[in-house]
Amino acid sequence: xxxxxxxLTVGAVAVVGIxxxxxxxxxIDNWRGVGIARDISVVKNAPSRNSTIEQIVSRTYGGCVWxxxxxDEIWRTFxxxxxxxxxxxxxxxxxxxxxxxxxxxxxxxxxVFIIALTRETGALTPEYVPRGLQVDxxxxxxSMSARALYGLVRRR
Numbered sequence: 001x002x003x004x005x006x007x008l009t010v011g012a013v014a015v016v017g018i019x020x021x022x023x024x025x026x027x028i029d030n031w032r033g034v035g036i037a038r039d040i041s042v043v044k045n046a047p048s049r050n051s052t053i054e055q056i057v058s059r060t061y062g063g064c065v066w067x068x069x070x071x072d073e074i075w076r077t078f079x080x081x082x083x084x085x086x087x088x089x090x091x092x093x094x095x096x097x098x099x100x101x102x103x104x105x106x107x108x109x110x111x112v113f114i115i116a117l118t119r120e121t122g123a124l125t126p127e128y129v130p131r132g133l134q135v136d137x138x139x140x141x142x143s144m145s146a147r148a149l150y151g152l153v154r155r156r
Contacts, residue, residue, distance in 0.1 A: 036068040039077035039097040046114050048125045056124060057081055057093065064093070075101040076145070078117075093121040094142040095128065103146035104130075115146035 044054035044066065057064055064081040071078065081093040094117040102109035115130060116122040119138040122129040129135055130146065132153035 035074060035099075036070070036077055039099070040066045040068045040079050042097055042112055043079045043095050043114060046125075046128075048127055053095075053125055057083075060124060061091075068097075073101070075099045078142070091120070092142075093124065094118050095121060095125075096146040098146060103150050106147055106150070113146070115149065117142045117144065117146070117149070 044052065046053050048056055051059075061083045064083040066079065066081055068077050068079045070076060075098055077097045077099075079095045079097055083091045083093070085091055096103070096115045096117055098113040098115070100108065100110060101113075102111075103113055103115060114128050116125055116128040116138065119135055119140050122135040122138045126135060129138065130149045130153055133149065137152065138149070
């Protein structure tokens with residue numbers, strides 16, 4: 001009887017752990033940062049104009065501080081590049097990284113999708129402006145997700 005109780009307890013703890021992770025996976029990764037670190041690296045090393053995004057940022061702005069976070073979904077990471085400037089303020093570049101989920105079709109899809117979310121980011125890395133939009137179509141602040149930007153394309 002004691003063995004049955006132990007097995008039941010271990011099973012219940014495992015189920016609670018799995019359910020907790022499923023419900024709060026984005027928040028857990030925001031705290032642990034495993035997926036975020038991977039996606040920051042994906043953006044930094046992504047090819048752009050015969051270079052990488054990190055090299056272009058370094059040449060253009062002298063470098064930046066990279067940060068990232070999830071909102072609701074673990075597969076969608078918002079990567080930010082904070083660039084200090086002379087006025088004691090920061091300018092920020094914004095990308096979205098969707099892993100194994102396509103913002104184009106709004107469905108599961110193998111691969112990694114990088115999307116520039118603002119006009120300044122799109123001007124710096126035009127390869128990552130959503131196909132069907134121009135750099136000037138992007139917002140000046142990160143007010144839209146990649147899914148919303150591709151929604152604009154679908155409405156045209």
